[in-house]
Amino acid sequence: MAERLLVIDDDQAGCRLVQAIFRREGLVVSAAFDGEAGLRHVSTEHPDVVLLDLQLPGFDGLEALERLKAIDPSLPVVMFTGSRDVKNAVRAIKLGAFDYLTKPIDSDEIVVVVRRALETLALKREVADLRRHVGRDGRASLAAQMGSSAQVAQIDEQVGVVAVSNFTTLVLGETGTGKELVAQAIHQRSARRGKPFVALDCGAIPEALLESELFGHERGAFTGADRRKEGRLRLAEGGTCLLDEVGNLPMALQVKLLRVLEARELQPVGADRASPMDVRFVAATNEDLHKRIAQGAFRADLYFRLAQYTISIPALRDRPDDIAYLAQRFLEEASLELRKPVQTIPPDALEVLRQHSWPGNVRELRNVIRQAVLETRDLVLRAKVVRGLLAGSADSPGSRRTTASRLPEQSLRQVAEEAARAAERHAIEETLRATAGNKSQTARLLKTDYKTLHLKMRALGIEARNFRG
Numbered sequence: 001m002a003e004r005l006l007v008i009d010d011d012q013a014g015c016r017l018v019q020a021i022f023r024r025e026g027l028v029v030s031a032a033f034d035g036e037a038g039l040r041h042v043s044t045e046h047p048d049v050v051l052l053d054l055q056l057p058g059f060d061g062l063e064a065l066e067r068l069k070a071i072d073p074s075l076p077v078v079m080f081t082g083s084r085d086v087k088n089a090v091r092a093i094k095l096g097a098f099d100y101l102t103k104p105i106d107s108d109e110i111v112v113v114v115r116r117a118l119e120t121l122a123l124k125r126e127v128a129d130l131r132r133h134v135g136r137d138g139r140a141s142l143a144a145q146m147g148s149s150a151q152v153a154q155i156d157e158q159v160g161v162v163a164v165s166n167f168t169t170l171v172l173g174e175t176g177t178g179k180e181l182v183a184q185a186i187h188q189r190s191a192r193r194g195k196p197f198v199a200l201d202c203g204a205i206p207e208a209l210l211e212s213e214l215f216g217h218e219r220g221a222f223t224g225a226d227r228r229k230e231g232r233l234r235l236a237e238g239g240t241c242l243l244d245e246v247g248n249l250p251m252a253l254q255v256k257l258l259r260v261l262e263a264r265e266l267q268p269v270g271a272d273r274a275s276p277m278d279v280r281f282v283a284a285t286n287e288d289l290h291k292r293i294a295q296g297a298f299r300a301d302l303y304f305r306l307a308q309y310t311i312s313i314p315a316l317r318d319r320p321d322d323i324a325y326l327a328q329r330f331l332e333e334a335s336l337e338l339r340k341p342v343q344t345i346p347p348d349a350l351e352v353l354r355q356h357s358w359p360g361n362v363r364e365l366r367n368v369i370r371q372a373v374l375e376t377r378d379l380v381l382r383a384k385v386v387r388g389l390l391a392g393s394a395d396s397p398g399s400r401r402t403t404a405s406r407l408p409e410q411s412l413r414q415v416a417e418e419a420a421r422a423a424e425r426h427a428i429e430e431t432l433r434a435t436a437g438n439k440s441q442t443a444r445l446l447k448t449d450y451k452t453l454h455l456k457m458r459a460l461g462i463e464a465r466n467f468r469g
Contacts, residue, residue: 003118004028004045008038008064009053014105018051021107022114035064042071049117051110052097054081054088062091069096076117080105098339116341142185145329145362146178147322151314155182162309163189168261170306171284173313176363179284180242182311187240192280195239200232203248204430209445211253212269213434215260221270224444233266233279240280246306247287247298254299261305281306316358316365323358323365324350330366331381334373342373342381349383356390425460428453429467437467 005027007018015031022029030047032038035056042050050068054061065077076098081088089100098117101110142159146152162169163186171179180199187197205213212221216231233241243249249257260266261281267274283306292298316322327345335342345353358364372385427446435441442464443453457464 002026002028003049004030004047005049005051005114006030006032006038006041006045006047007051008032008035008056008061009051010034010055010057011053014053014103017105018110021105021111025111025115027114035059035061035067038064039067039071042068042075046072048076048121049098049114050075050077051114052077052079054079054092062088062095065092065095065097074121076121078110078113078117080110119343120336120339142181145181145326146313147319147325149319149321151319152322155311155313156185158309158311159185160189162186162311164191165309166280167308168281168283168306169309169311171282171311171313173284173286174315174359174361175286176361177313177315178362179286179313180244182313183240183242183282183284186282187280190240190280192239196236197240197242198232198236199242199244201244201430203245204426205434206427206431206445207250208447209431209434210250211256214253215256215266216268218268218270221268224441225270229268231266231268233260233277234268236279238278240282243281243283243306245285245287246283247285247289247292249298251297251299254302258299258302258305261302316361320354323353326362326365327353327369330369331373334370338370338373340373340376341379342376343379345381346383349381349386352383352386352390421460424456425462428457428460428462432462432464432467435467437464439464 003026005018005022007015007029009015009018009031010033012031012033015033019029019031030041030045032041035058038050038052041047052061052064052068056064061079061081065079068075068077073096077096078099078101079089079092079097080101080103092100098120099113101113142152142156146155159182169183169186171182173179183199184197187193200214202210212225212229212231214231214233216234217225217229219225219228243257260277263274264277265274266277289298289303293300293303316326324345327350331342331345334340353365353368360367368386368389369381371389372381375385375389376382428442431442431445432439435445439453439457440450443450446453448456456462
């Protein structure tokens, strides 16, 4: 079906010019000569793109823009006017305009902008469709986020095999390979897909909080426990619980988790008795658990309980066929998010990506592509931009060439400071998540005062409201 464009402009001659331009491009073009008529058309006909003049009779284009966005927030609206009013241009962009052009109309420029708007809309629809599909069975998630190589196809097959069972599954892989994604796919393809999927990062929550977070607690169980709290395991009732970085569980909690897995009963901290539970467990780790067992840091009996079925995710460097696929996928996502016109990755830039060792795996690739899109002012992602980002990447300790170039620039103190900041961010965010954004409770659990926590959060750009509800 042909794409539909609506022009809202009281300049009828200008409307006829735009209609002529875009009919040659194969679009169905309609016109409205005031804001009210334009709003009615959008409500009934649902065009794909709107060209909106800033100066309109009745109410101006900015008000029309706000009302159009209220009708359809995803509708791309391109503003144009006879005045070169930068202030109104900025206001229009803040109100959600896709772009801003000035009269007299340049036919080549307006075609490029409208085509970009249509491509962005198509991407939004594709992402929305993908999310709906993922909600049904999880398959699209693996294809979209992990790639289309033979290794990923094998993982996809393993997910399908284990999902129909109730086996406790251990997912192995380096940081950033997509272990949580695999866990979600197992859940979505299982009979439990309509029930909760609850994830807990065992390495991110302070040890003092971890037992309560995992198993829950009764009121009065310890100092500060002024109300009963359901643990993550109980919140996952009927569904799936992902124990991420399970190798970081303290030994005492390993014993308690083992009892839960064996008895299928849960006893919160401070409770007199255990009660039955129905939860499917998926555990994930980037550590060698056999080595941890040999070191006396992980229980062998717990390992065998967790590893009833094992899925190993190869590092991105070991599946180079996925790099181009993922890079293009992340390019489309970033272009949509950042509203940039970057469309393709040329062969020389892809070669730079393939040559990198990707110690941060898929997560690092996504970050690099996102930064590259942000810095690019062209329709293609240039190799020099990618090369520059990889040369200074903080996520590249596994690249010998990159590491060597960075070593003289960082002192041991700087390395320690960066690590401390990352650890602080992790601890604060996980504790805020556990307390539903309660800063007072977070400060108590982290054994710091409220003011110090507030200053740290401000310095790290963490907002409590993002963890509420």
